[in-house]
Amino acid sequence: MLSLPRKKILCVIGTRPEAIKMAPIILTLKEQEWVEVRVLATAQHRDMLDQTLADFSIIPDVDLNIMQPNQSLSTLTGRLLLEVEKVLLAEKPDAVLAQGDTTTVLTASLASFYAGIPFGHVEAGLRTGDIYSPFPEEANRVMTGMLAHWHFAPTSRAVENLLAERTPANRVFLTGNTVIDALHYTAKKNQPLSVCLDSSKRMILVTAHRRENFGNPFLEICTAIKKLAVNNRNVEILFPVHPNPNISSVAYELLGNIANLHLIKPLGYQQFVAAMKRAYFIISDSGGVQEEAPALGKPVLVLRESSERPEAISAGCSRLVGTDVELIVREAEKLLNIPDEYKKMAIGASPYGDGLSASRIVGVLKEYFR
Numbered sequence: 001m002l003s004l005p006r007k008k009i010l011c012v013i014g015t016r017p018e019a020i021k022m023a024p025i026i027l028t029l030k031e032q033e034w035v036e037v038r039v040l041a042t043a044q045h046r047d048m049l050d051q052t053l054a055d056f057s058i059i060p061d062v063d064l065n066i067m068q069p070n071q072s073l074s075t076l077t078g079r080l081l082l083e084v085e086k087v088l089l090a091e092k093p094d095a096v097l098a099q100g101d102t103t104t105v106l107t108a109s110l111a112s113f114y115a116g117i118p119f120g121h122v123e124a125g126l127r128t129g130d131i132y133s134p135f136p137e138e139a140n141r142v143m144t145g146m147l148a149h150w151h152f153a154p155t156s157r158a159v160e161n162l163l164a165e166r167t168p169a170n171r172v173f174l175t176g177n178t179v180i181d182a183l184h185y186t187a188k189k190n191q192p193l194s195v196c197l198d199s200s201k202r203m204i205l206v207t208a209h210r211r212e213n214f215g216n217p218f219l220e221i222c223t224a225i226k227k228l229a230v231n232n233r234n235v236e237i238l239f240p241v242h243p244n245p246n247i248s249s250v251a252y253e254l255l256g257n258i259a260n261l262h263l264i265k266p267l268g269y270q271q272f273v274a275a276m277k278r279a280y281f282i283i284s285d286s287g288g289v290q291e292e293a294p295a296l297g298k299p300v301l302v303l304r305e306s307s308e309r310p311e312a313i314s315a316g317c318s319r320l321v322g323t324d325v326e327l328i329v330r331e332a333e334k335l336l337n338i339p340d341e342y343k344k345m346a347i348g349a350s351p352y353g354d355g356l357s358a359s360r361i362v363g364v365l366k367e368y369f370r
């Protein structure tokens with residue numbers, strides 16, 4: 001009997017978080033006999049993307065290397081749309097997958113829509129309800145949701161958001177979040193943290209990179225971190241600094257030369273997981289950290305005014321502190337000094353998945369193409 005030709009699925013990745021969350025899907029698809037997997041890297045983040053793909057032994061089949069210094073969102077969007085269209089015409093995939101809410105995801109969904117190719121949105125249904133916050137991510141994910149064929153929702157709240165927008169129920173799938181798959185895969189390796197820290201001291205891990213915090217909000221964050229370091233010399237603070245000059249130039253200027261505050265280059269994913277495991281708690285504006293840290297039992301103080309990931313806040317694993325200096329310091333020192341406050345947040349339960357999300361997504365695709 002003649003075997004049917006394999007279906008071709010193009011997985012589009014632009015940034016480090018996308019690589020982390022798409023990696024379990026790509027690796028699971030590669031195990032399937034019925035599918036040919038192709039990986040398109042737009043390289044919306046260059047070095048950080050390469051490092052993360054290497055952690056999962058994934059080599060892109062097509063690399064657009066799209067980033068240019070100081071290009072505007074409009075320029076990036078226009079260039080990406082044209083370049084992704086060229087790839088779709090050359091590859092002729094049967095389906096396209098992308099994760100999240102970046103310009104890469106928006107343009108991949110739009111180019112697929114124009115080409116008549118079904119698009120699968122991984123981590124669909126996240127909403128803040130404010131089109132300008134976070135900017136431009138909320139608009140990106142809303143528009144992507146209008147164009148997607150499959151909506152792979154990480155939580156029941158995300159499902160509810162999609163159904164409230166009248167997304168057809170037979171296209172919405174509750175899968176959990178693939179970041180937990182990636183976290184389990186990586187945490188099992190037990191890679192030691194390569195940064196030299198005083199093992200007798202508790203460590204606070206800090207990350208900040210969101211566009212909405214550029215400018216004065218990031219100055220406030222740095223002021224809070226400096227105050228926290230100076231007031232608590234018995235604590236180590238580890239801050240992997242994002243390479244964007246809006247972050248790096250300010251961080252190194254304001255936070256250099258503080259003995260217990262370590263500014264380092266961005267960590268690869270394996271090392272970042274090791275850092276999260278070593279941390280006492282985390283201060284971050286990252287969406288991925290809000291999802292990963294609860295699974296490791298690490299409290300998160302979220303450097304944002306609102307979050308499209310309210311499940312961890314409702315569960316008590318994370319707490320919104322915005323960019324207010326006094327609030328950041330006060331909540332951090334509560335965790336340092338009041339054991340009951342720490343125990344309430346360090347519950348070690350994840351509302352975001354069980355590590356089987358990629359298998360569920362691949363199962364939906366297999367059923368569709370069968």
